[in-house]
Amino acid sequence: MKELKPDVLKSKEAVVAQFGKNASQYVTSANHAKGADLQDLVQAIQYNEGMKALDVATGGGHVANALATHVQEVTALDLTPEILQQAEAFIQKNNHQNVTFVQGDAEQLPFADESFDLVTCRIAAHHFPNVPHFVQEVYRVLKKGGQFALIDNISPEDDLLDSFYNIVEKKRDYSHFRALKKTEWISLVEKSGFYSSFMKTYEKKFKFKEWTERMQLPLDEKEALNQYMLEQSEQTKEYFKLVEEDGSVQSFVGSSILLHMYKR
16 A cells, blocks of 8 residues: 555545544435435446445445445445444444445555446545545446446536635535536546446535534634635625525535446
8 A cells, every 4th residue: 555645644534533523424414315316326327237336435324225235245435434333333224234344545445456346436535635546446446347426516617616615615624625526527537437428416405504513513613614605705605505594604505416437
């Protein structure tokens, strides 16, 4: 395993620390546990007998749990031990016996070349310091013709709106690295050797109170984030459909993308 640069190591340590203390929240979070994107991901995949799947950065285990009824075996991988424990408890409660749990890094997958028929990753890549390395690793562990199904939050194409969205995410969660633009994802995966077969975008409504409490954001930081969002231009607030009431942000709307691909 390659030695990590100090800034990259610090970023990964932040992910482990942040998700470790909030592990149980990701099993019950409505944005993670439910949603049309999860159903669409499962339905976009072409299944076959004996299929082996890898769910990268499994979080609460919702994708691995959904795949377990369709494939022969699922490997659920996550960097954070506490997250894996929560995911395992959730999946075993649903009586799935074909899921194994591995602690590992999305950018240095601990598997041999061409080990899987399917790789999935949902609402996680914005935490990865080097997304191109992640995509290269997915390509490496997939068999030729294998499928890659990705869902992640995306930032707007406009640079100023992109900057605002990523700053807001970082203020709320210091383990956030960067949400890519839709065009950046498409360019990256296709340059890496994938053929994009299906794409869909979604609006995501974030309820400010729940969204900040899931990260156990201290009150002073929550108030500072609220003030930062309210100070933005009317055009920015309109774009994100920001709802304000009595000087408090109630909600805003972001976006996510589903990409289904094949390895050439």
